[in-house]
Amino acid sequence: MAIMAAATVATVVPRPLSLTLVSRRRSRWGFSPLAYSSSSSSSSSSSSSSSSSTRKLVLYSKPGCCLCDGLKEKLQAAFLLSGPDSIHDVDLQVRDITTNPEWEKSYQCEIPVLARVLSDGTEEALPRLSPRIGVELIQKKIAAALRQ
Numbered sequence: 001m002a003i004m005a006a007a008t009v010a011t012v013v014p015r016p017l018s019l020t021l022v023s024r025r026r027s028r029w030g031f032s033p034l035a036y037s038s039s040s041s042s043s044s045s046s047s048s049s050s051s052s053s054t055r056k057l058v059l060y061s062k063p064g065c066c067l068c069d070g071l072k073e074k075l076q077a078a079f080l081l082s083g084p085d086s087i088h089d090v091d092l093q094v095r096d097i098t099t100n101p102e103w104e105k106s107y108q109c110e111i112p113v114l115a116r117v118l119s120d121g122t123e124e125a126l127p128r129l130s131p132r133i134g135v136e137l138i139q140k141k142i143a144a145a146l147r148q
Contacts, residue, residue: 055090055146056117057126060107062097068112070131078139085143116145 059075061068072094079088097103097111107113115123126145129138 055087057090057092057142057146058115058117058123059092059094060097060103060111060113060115061094062111065111067131071112071114071129074133074135074138077135078142081136081139083139085140087139087142087146090142090146114142 059068059072061072075092079090079092082088095103097107113125114129115125117123126142129141133141
């Protein structure tokens with residue numbers, strides 16, 4: 001009996017990174033595994049010339065969504081993995097759908113929605129990732145989607 005009680009004790013592990021949500025303010029901030037960067041047009045002009053080929057993802061989410069929180073945590077871990085399918089250079093912007101009526105109408109029953117930003121600025125939703133999928137497989141699926 002004492003052995004079972006000891007086995008049920010949970011350990012709390014602090015999260016190494018945090019994501020920034022897009023707020024109602026003018027300037028939008030997104031999570032980048034290397035640094036935080038503003039998504040406003042003024043900051044993109046001061047970026048290096050490689051920013052035109054930057055791979056970008058958008059995650060539509062909302063506060064209190066356990067599926068969204070789980071995907072955010074797995075994306076954080078996937079950005080830190082190295083290897084041939086590395087996605088450490090991908091910029092991820094997390095958008096709170098409750099701050100925009102159009103996003104809320106489009107995604108309220110679908111979140112979390114992960115979309116890639118195409119070269120012309122349009123977005124293409126990626127296939128839904130299972131909540132049970134591993135971090136390494138998330139990395140591979142995202143890398144493959146961004147290669148298309």
